[in-house]
Amino acid sequence: xxxxxxxxxxxxxxxxxxxxxxxxxxxxxxFFIYDTTKILLLLFVIIFFMGIVNSYFPIxxxxxxxxxxxxxxxxxxxxxxFGVVTPFCSCSSVPLFIGFxxxxxxxxxxxxxxxxxxxxxxxxxxxxxxxxxxKMTTIYVISGILLGTISGAVLQKLKLERFLTxxxxxxxxxxxxxxxxxxxxxxTFSQRLPIIWKEVLSILKGVVPYVIVGIAIGGLMHGYIPxxxxxxxxxxxxxxxxxxxxxxxxxxxxxxxxxxxxVQVLVAKGIPIGxxxxxxxxxxxxxxxxxxxxxxxxTLKLIGIFFGVVTICIIISGYLFNIIx
Amino acid sequence: MGRVIKIxxxxxxxxxxxxxxxxxxxxxxxxxxEIIKVEDIMEIMEYNVLSTPVLVIDEQITIKxxxxxxxxxxKLLV
Numbered sequence: 558x559x560x561x562x563x564x565x566x567x568x569x570x571x572x573x574x575x576x577x578x579x580x581x582x583x584x585x586x587x588f589f590i591y592d593t594t595k596i597l598l599l600l601f602v603i604i605f606f607m608g609i610v611n612s613y614f615p616i617x618x619x620x621x622x623x624x625x626x627x628x629x630x631x632x633x634x635x636x637x638x639f640g641v642v643t644p645f646c647s648c649s650s651v652p653l654f655i656g657f658x659x660x661x662x663x664x665x666x667x668x669x670x671x672x673x674x675x676x677x678x679x680x681x682x683x684x685x686x687x688x689x690x691x692k693m694t695t696i697y698v699i700s701g702i703l704l705g706t707i708s709g710a711v712l713q714k715l716k717l718e719r720f721l722t723x724x725x726x727x728x729x730x731x732x733x734x735x736x737x738x739x740x741x742x743x744x745t746f747s748q749r750l751p752i753i754w755k756e757v758l759s760i761l762k763g764v765v766p767y768v769i770v771g772i773a774i775g776g777l778m779h780g781y782i783p784x785x786x787x788x789x790x791x792x793x794x795x796x797x798x799x800x801x802x803x804x805x806x807x808x809x810x811x812x813x814x815x816x817x818x819x820v821q822v823l824v825a826k827g828i829p830i831g832x833x834x835x836x837x838x839x840x841x842x843x844x845x846x847x848x849x850x851x852x853x854x855x856t857l858k859l860i861g862i863f864f865g866v867v868t869i870c871i872i873i874s875g876y877l878f879n880i881i882x
Numbered sequence: 883m884g885r886v887i888k889i890x891x892x893x894x895x896x897x898x899x900x901x902x903x904x905x906x907x908x909x910x911x912x913x914x915x916e917i918i919k920v921e922d923i924m925e926i927m928e929y930n931v932l933s934t935p936v937l938v939i940d941e942q943i944t945i946k947x948x949x950x951x952x953x954x955x956x957k958l959l960v
Contacts, residue, residue: 616932616947649933649947651892651923656932724924756948850892853923 559595566591589776592687592818596768597761600683604760607679608753610642616653619643619670624660633669633713636662637705640673641698644760650847654854659728665713672867673705676842680764680814688821696882697834700874704838708870712863720859764814771818778822787827798832799875803868806839816840830882835875843867885915885959890926890936897935899949904937907955915959 566587570576576583619639628635650671657667677698685694718729816837824833848860855863887904891897901919908915920926920938929936933947937955944958 620932649894652926652934653932655923655927656930659927659930728927752948755951759949 559591562594562598563591565594585776585779588779589772592772592776593769596684596687596772596818597765599687600680600764600768601757601761603683603686604679605753605757607642607644608756609749611644612749612753614642616643620657620660620662623657623662623666632663632666633706633709634702636666636669636709637673637702640670640705641677641702643670643674645674645678651850651853654851655725655728658725663713664717665709665711667709668712668863669705669709672708672842673701675847676704676838677701680760681817681841684768684814684817688817689824693830696878700834700878701838704842704867704870704874708867711866711870715862715866717859717862720856720862722854722856725854767815768818771815775818775822778819779825782822782826785827787823798829799835799879800872802832802836803839803872803875806836807843807864807868808845809840829879831875831878831880834878835871838871838874839868842871885913886918886940887915887959888918888920888938888941890920890929890931890938891934892923892926893921894934896949900935900937903950903952904955907952907959911956911960913959 569590570583570587571578574586576586623632623636623639654667654671657670658664682694682698685697689697718726721729820833820837824830843864848864851860851863887908889897889901889904891900897919901917904917907913908917926934926936929938929943931943931946935949936946937944937950937958939958945954950958
């Protein structure tokens with residue numbers, strides 16, 4: 558599928574810059590050009606596609622769907638699926654949380670959405686396809702969705718409403734299922750396109766520097782870390798590797814674009830894939846800045862429980878990956 | 883009569899961009915308008931919105947969840 562990009566990279570490195578095949582610099586440059594072109598292209602396609610979906614299915618519709626329909630246990634899965642197609646900005650997490658809860662959506666379902674949304678998003682998917690291939694991407698996406706679903710259901714069972722901050726409780730008491738005044742913007746596709754296009758460009762502009770730096774660092778590590786280097790420290794048999802990687806990752810905050818190219822190299826150099834994915838999910842899915850924002854609506858105890866449950870789910874899925882793959 | 887433009891947002895980069903754009907549009911076109919940044923989450927929630935930034939003109943929600951273009955802002959104001 559990407560042969561032609563390889564040809565362009567070859568042409569540029571060997572014919573335009575006149576570097577010799579087999580030379581260290583030539584190979585590094587070739588790898589860098591091939592990888593960045595491929596990944597930026599994939600990102601563009603996927604961000605654009607998600608932009609279209611999102612334009613026709615904005616967050617208000619998601620909320621209305623979840624609060625109106627009786628879903629007989631499937632609401633966690635639905636919320637989690639919606640999380641995939643809805644772009645998530647951590648600064649919107651508080652209004653989103655309140656808006657959901659106000660709409661009569663159970664806390665656990667809201668959590669399911671909040672977990673999956675940052676974890677499986679257009680940027681992560683695009684990068685994943687480029688770096689790990691389709692099979693791994695499918696596994697990542699499905700496990701991300703399940704992770705949100707299961708954490709949401711578990712959190713609901715814990716009956717956490719009592720740990721909300723007082724003013725949110727008050728909001729809850731007054732919540733009538735607002736038959737919402739949301740009027741879908743009636744726009745034709747050609748009217749939507751410029752808006753979608755602008756979003757695509759602004760997302761791309763935001764991630765491109767991270768992607769390039771990430772791939773450059775990845776490229777350097779590729780050349781200088783010996784094959785199988787990490788195996789001796791982090792073999793699959795090391796039971797502590799997954800929890801340590803996850804717990805290290807939670808306070809870290811980076812968007813998927815910076816961390817993924819590095820993770821890919823770590824995997825190539827011998828870190829087990831499950832450990833790497835657990836690390837990545839910890840970085841992308843949970844972060845301290847998000848916790849700080851959520852403090853407005855949740856007591857510290859609730860944030861602790863929320864992060865705790867999700868962390869445990871991430872660790873379990875890390876182990877599962879290491880066993881299966 | 884001056885317009886009242888409110889930008890709802892908890893202080894994320896997108897909200898700051900929106901505010902800057904609105905200020906530019908207002909200044910460049912000499913529009914008589916008062917620009918208010920609403921950062922308090924309780925106040926934001928009164929508008930029943932799910933994503934920020936939100937552009938509110940004369941108490942009407944016009945654009946939510948994304949940064950509008952200068953052209954769009956101008957169209958909404960004149």
